[in-house]
Amino acid sequence: MRILPAGDAAVLVEVADLAEAGRLYAALRRNPPPGRLDLVPATRTVLVTFDLGRTDPDAVAAAIRGLTPADRDAAAPADLVEIPTRYDGPDLAEVATLTGLTEDEVVRRHGGAEWTVAFCGFAPGFAYLTGGDPALRVPRRETPRTAVPAGSVGLADGFTGAYPRRMPGGWQLIGRTDAVLWDLDRDPPALLPPGTRVRFEPA
Amino acid sequence: MIEVLRPGPLTTVQDLGRPGYAHLGVGRSGAADRASLRLANRLVGNPEGAAGLEITLGGFVARFSARTVVALTGAPVPARLAGRTVAPYGPVEVRPGDELALGPPDRGTRTYVAVRGGLDVPVRFGSRSTDLLGGLGPPAVEAGTWLPIGTETAGFPTVDLAPVPQPPAELVLPVRAGPRADWFAADALELLAGQPYEVTPATNRVGVRLAGPPLRHAAARELPTEGLVEGALQVPPDGQPILMLADHPVTGGYPVIAVVDAAAVGLAAQARPGSRIRFRVRG
Numbered sequence: 001m002r003i004l005p006a007g008d009a010a011v012l013v014e015v016a017d018l019a020e021a022g023r024l025y026a027a028l029r030r031n032p033p034p035g036r037l038d039l040v041p042a043t044r045t046v047l048v049t050f051d052l053g054r055t056d057p058d059a060v061a062a063a064i065r066g067l068t069p070a071d072r073d074a075a076a077p078a079d080l081v082e083i084p085t086r087y088d089g090p091d092l093a094e095v096a097t098l099t100g101l102t103e104d105e106v107v108r109r110h111g112g113a114e115w116t117v118a119f120c121g122f123a124p125g126f127a128y129l130t131g132g133d134p135a136l137r138v139p140r141r142e143t144p145r146t147a148v149p150a151g152s153v154g155l156a157d158g159f160t161g162a163y164p165r166r167m168p169g170g171w172q173l174i175g176r177t178d179a180v181l182w183d184l185d186r187d188p189p190a191l192l193p194p195g196t197r198v199r200f201e202p203a
Numbered sequence: 204m205i206e207v208l209r210p211g212p213l214t215t216v217q218d219l220g221r222p223g224y225a226h227l228g229v230g231r232s233g234a235a236d237r238a239s240l241r242l243a244n245r246l247v248g249n250p251e252g253a254a255g256l257e258i259t260l261g262g263f264v265a266r267f268s269a270r271t272v273v274a275l276t277g278a279p280v281p282a283r284l285a286g287r288t289v290a291p292y293g294p295v296e297v298r299p300g301d302e303l304a305l306g307p308p309d310r311g312t313r314t315y316v317a318v319r320g321g322l323d324v325p326v327r328f329g330s331r332s333t334d335l336l337g338g339l340g341p342p343a344v345e346a347g348t349w350l351p352i353g354t355e356t357a358g359f360p361t362v363d364l365a366p367v368p369q370p371p372a373e374l375v376l377p378v379r380a381g382p383r384a385d386w387f388a389a390d391a392l393e394l395l396a397g398q399p400y401e402v403t404p405a406t407n408r409v410g411v412r413l414a415g416p417p418l419r420h421a422a423a424r425e426l427p428t429e430g431l432v433e434g435a436l437q438v439p440p441d442g443q444p445i446l447m448l449a450d451h452p453v454t455g456g457y458p459v460i461a462v463v464d465a466a467a468v469g470l471a472a473q474a475r476p477g478s479r480i481r482f483r484v485r486g
Contacts, residue, residue: 004383005379005380005382005462006430006432006435006459007379007432007435007463007464008464008465009432010432010462012382012429012430014382025226037222037223038224038225038226038231038430039225039226040453040454041226041430042427042428042429043427043428044427044429045427045429047429047430047431047432049222049225049432052465119226119428119454120226120227120453121428121452121454122452122454123228123338124227124228124338124339126228128428165338184327184339188227189227189328194226
């Protein structure tokens, strides 16, 4: 674990991999450092921002280093969310070509796996899901679409995800869901906050 | 109520933003120059975090339907209320029917208007701010927008006039190296500190795009996505840094060479296209 400076009001904690970042994020949620404003988990980091009026980088770094191995390795209980998905996306054939699988096999592997939300980013409620079949790793589209419909289910760089609203995007689209991924009148508004376990149910 | 007659190039409702939701992909947003909004609120006897207007490059006209008190801070603009010239950086009494008209700022980019009682638009995640990138909060103000005035105050205005900050001959912003200074060529930090960077027109509430000596990445490798802070100097492969402002994305995929001190980010938000910023790298 390395604690990197990120200005005078944040530190960036770097760990070995996505799984460790997820555990550290869960541990920091349970044991928030003093003055914490935001915790942002990502691929192999957790960003901790804090209120400069209440603490400083050294105190926050000390609190993070003070987490015990038991704190850091405890498995967080996580909800399982099912996402009913119609596998009729415009890039399904392209994904089959890129992976060397048949379209049916892409669907079987995507829908058969349990995924976990590693982090949210890109847009409110946009969850990056990891842990699926490594054979489904495909790059982003060379040319992003200017508008991807809400509910589109896609693949990119080893992640899967579903677009919470209509927006530009470069993921390879394999299906769509009617699940409401982002609802301002729900608490939390994101259907898939970090740590959530997810299954895509072929519909 | 306030009826907006002309919004100018961009006017939004802003308070101090919505920290605490970045893990869901929701950025902090809020006033790009928070110190100026805080001051405007103090001048009208509001809590510092009350919602006010952030007016970009002036050109704003609105009519008040109620008696109230307003204050203008941030970029100083020529302002007229019911046809009379009013001074910024002090409380101004407004009568029902008065029209407030702001010209273009003499310097700076963003003018803040606080209204006694605050603007009472709906709260989303603890904030009334418009987040243009995340698409949260009220839409940008348009001609015909009605803005309700709230009732939450914190005492009465006690100051007649706050000092108007004088612009520095050259804007110097303190930065701390990292988190990814080691992803850059050995001379990159020296380059960053050595020559001024120009603010380009491609600048908005998301970030200030700068032009200057290119800060080369040490190697062509891809940074895994990681959390991004306000004030970060994020550097895409072309070497031209982007200084992140209030509506910045929650995560980013380009290395951050250094981060502007939190208290100085508001100064960057006031820098105009064509002006220059010098960075002082702190240990």
